[in-house]
Amino acid sequence: MTDSRLTAQTRDSALARLAASVKPGQELDILVIGGGVTGAGIALDAVSRGLSAAVVEAQDWASGTSSRSSKLMHGGLRYLQMLDFKLVLEALKERDLLLTEIAPHLVRPIPFLYPLRHRVFERLFVGAGIMLYDLLASARTGKRALPFHRHLSRKALNETFPDFAKDAAVGAIEYWDANVDDARFVLTVLRTAVERGAHAAARTQVVELTKNAAGAVDGAVLMDLETGSTFTVKAKTVISSTGVWTEESQSLAGNDGGLRVLASKGIHIVVPRDRIEGSAGLILQTSKSVLFVIPWSRYWVIGTTDTPWTEDLMNPVATATDIDYVIAEANKVLARPISHADVVGTWAGLRPLLQPGTKTGTQSAKVSREHTVASSVPGLVSIAGGKFTTYRVMAKDAVDFSLGAAAKGRPSVTEHIPLIGADGFKAAERELRSIIDGLGWSSSMTDHLFHRYGANVRDIAEIAQNDPSLAMPLEHAPAYLRAEIVYAITHEGALHLDDLMMRRTRMVYEYLDEAMDALPEVAELAKSVLGWSDEQAARETELYRKRAAADADAADQPDDASAARVRAAAVEIVPMVALGASS
Template identity: 65%
Template sequence: MSTSGTSSRLTPTTRQESLDALRASTDEPVDVLVVGGGVTGAGIALDAVTRGLTTAIVEAQDWSSGTSSRSSKLVHGGLRYLQMLDFSLVHEALTERDLLITKLAPHLVRPVSFLYPLEHRVWERGYVGAGVALYDTLASIAPGKRALPLHKHVTRKGMARLFPDLRHDAAIGAVRYWDGSVDDARLVTTLIRTAASYGAHAASRTQLVELTKDASGRVDGAVLADLETGDRFPVKARNVINATGVWTEETESLAGTEGGLRVLASKGVHIVVPRERIKGKVGLILQTEKSVLFVIPWSRYWVIGTTDTPWEQELQHPVATSADIEYVLERANSVLADPITRDDIIGTWAGLRPLLQPGTKEGTSSAKVSREHTVASPTPGLTVIAGGKLTTYRVMAQDAVDFALGKGAKARPSITTNVPLLGATGLEVQQNWGRRHAATYGWTPALVDHLLHRYGALLSDIVEMCEADPGMAAPLAHAPAYLRAEIAYAVSHEGVLHLEDIMLHRTRLNYEVADRGIAALDEISRIAADGLGWDEDTRLAEVAAYTARAEAEAAAEQDPDDATAERTRLAADDVAPLAELTAGGTGGGHKPGSPTDSRAAAGPAGT
């Protein structure tokens, strides 16, 4: 696989070229086939290709469409793990956090500070202060210069200045500490594009439907389904790595063995409230009886969450119920001087955490096992990684590729600590040009900051579009936080195949505005149609499909429980439905997301 002149663009054409290359693998197998296009799979693809391995990655839906676009959007060390005395895990996560902020993705990952309110004057201030001091210490011993400020103790007066809407009697003071925030979906897209720039083949809406084996019983490839055409074809790979998160057991079952990891799904829900509705300059972190609740300042709004409840429905479309929303509101209002209501909410999202269950199935070899993730092999040729969190995706990727390569890993060590993501190199140059761009196109400082956060040094690509067509520099009429150029760029560079890809993952309009972006659909769909060559019937069908999805999600929020909400959500059809699977080459498989016997027997996930 040559990487000379390789483009970072993801388009329908590059997708087809990747599928063609995979078809050709029956003559010359790829070294690594990654299954799953979330942050872990994307990280694995980048790790593998930068080691000099021929690499391909496939995703059954859009990039980051599962857990990796539905997180709390934080890059953090895991303050709660200090309570469990898991110092090594916290140190690892803090090291990765600082590496992202300072080197790998300083445009995507930015510092954000939080107040940890204190209710007791003496013992709690000392207890929490000591814990946060240890958090800072573990960050300080990470390689390189400190990325974030040290924590500070804040008086009640200081709290009132930093967060005026914090109820006066909610705390006697606070500890202010720092972590990072990230647009999770953009991180994944950038990882995929970076991997593609080094020669990785990347194909979304491409589903693994069967694992194949050679005469010795080793997994030697797969059968893939192109969900855009319905075509199925075989591929060959020296190593297949399963990074499918909550779909881990479903993918493992295709090997026709009983081995593998046990993963259960837990639902987390977030609500979105306009920034002006709550007066505050920093975030809050609150300990509840069931979970940690964050009130996170983000762009033009606040993100508030999360919940932690068992999810026993299909895996593709988790939804927020009325009960979920009321729970988040109640916990947030316990400390807010001016309580928020459902009328203040402009959006929600629900995601599924892949909870790694203790131990592995019989006959499974495992490598690195931590409280967060495990790498294992249920059968030769197939590597499985599960658990973990967004912050440590790079370590997880390194562990997975090391395990797949076995003894060969020493000859091809990971180098991703030294591989900045697209947009990182040259960031300061574009920051320095920001004022000139603003003056040229009439952009506000906030809009320039928005563009730098999303694209980093790749802002020059957006500017080139605007130079070629000044109309691209204008904001969308019904979603003015975004430029027309950003929609065109999503189509020309970021792998968009359907309108929902833009609304859910290239922008955040699905939950950033009260109508889920429906008012902006006409303008956005016309820009997409120009770039993707849609005729009018196709454009209208895409608009109808997204509208039906948005309306079904909104209706599900009124339902009281998961089962009812799921039925409401599934009334809207998928633009590219998943295919049936073939377990162990024997036929008669099941669809990812349908309950398996092992999942049903395991019972609900713990909180």
């Protein structure tokens, strides 16, 4: 095992190892393109089989779809309506593994209410579906990770969710799934991979795929977006796990074959928890999508939509029309309607939807209705589709496909690997009780920390003990400790303010105006730990302000095209060389 920490220095070391792969005998077994949940999962799966592997990401870790999900680990109840029992069984198995073995500190149970409009037929029909959902969840071991569903009368529904409109349902069925902080989960998978020997470099873009004399992909040309330098890396197999960028990644091999993917936009809004009175989530069937009302800590997450996105893949945004739709659908069942004034934040993400078939000249294995692994050029493997919950299965399938017949001798073992922070996390709170009391952390803060870091709260506590000023909450974002900002840099690879505000924490949509009031304090901490000059700190702050302003303007636009034009006005963090900055 090696150190799991991600820092600017470990990034430099990873880049040096990648550059050294051109030397005889230094070739990597697998180079993974894409640092979302599947890419991180592939890196972990590969190194845990004894393969040498590296993963690169052009932006920050989880900066695409994997930080903009509904933040649920679930079996996909709606797939039962499509009679896709295999997919639901697979997802439920993964959900329960995550809850009990792989990441019990990050994945937590959550009850949902399925409101019923009709007393008899609907209760029987929906009840049978949810009964099957629960039975499938028990199929793996015969044991249950979550409570069994129960039927609620109208009175019991209103007791559980007092702000549910009295005439909106005759009762409900309560069932259980789980939630997760998606960006934190990706970082934890990635750090577990690094701990086992993977090399990881964010802000590193693949600009070309190289080929050998036989025409097989044998590596890539990478650009370090922090410095603008380029170099070549060699690998036996390159695996593209780039989501909505799948076709762009495949095109770097100079071949028209491969997977076909379309982007579908889903948006969520955030409303303060005290604005809606209820102790369970809601799942609502609408004419256009499934809408979740999800309780989370101090607020509610409400979404999602499902609309085609044909604009810039880098920056999907929520429009006024999107937000109006989500509010209107939620208000159909709320006794106290919400409005735009209640919305403290939004986010938009893109789902990579696989299109039927694959392009000409492609070998593929359609291992699930939801995801496919394919190779249009020898040496290049692409995986696309799927869902967050089944990332581990997707990773296994991608590595199996890459190894071919050799996979039988190197089977996946990730089913039995807890993510960092999982081992001993239940005992850690007892062990750290005197330290926690000495630092003055409240029970809610302690719960927040253990849900985010598990047993690695020990590292947060050590940072706070070494500098008591870091044990204090941020003045304008008191849900987070100053020590968490330092930890994000010293252990989780944050390089920029966007990384800290949008993915290491959720401040960007938890506080009004994208947590602009907290920005100076966060920037000052980042400046100190990362060694920024005054000029670079000012540049980072200005970039964040411009991006936040562009997001706000985009949310006032009526359609995707106009919102994308407004959003394009913001200058991106990368490439830094385009801003005249040095690393």
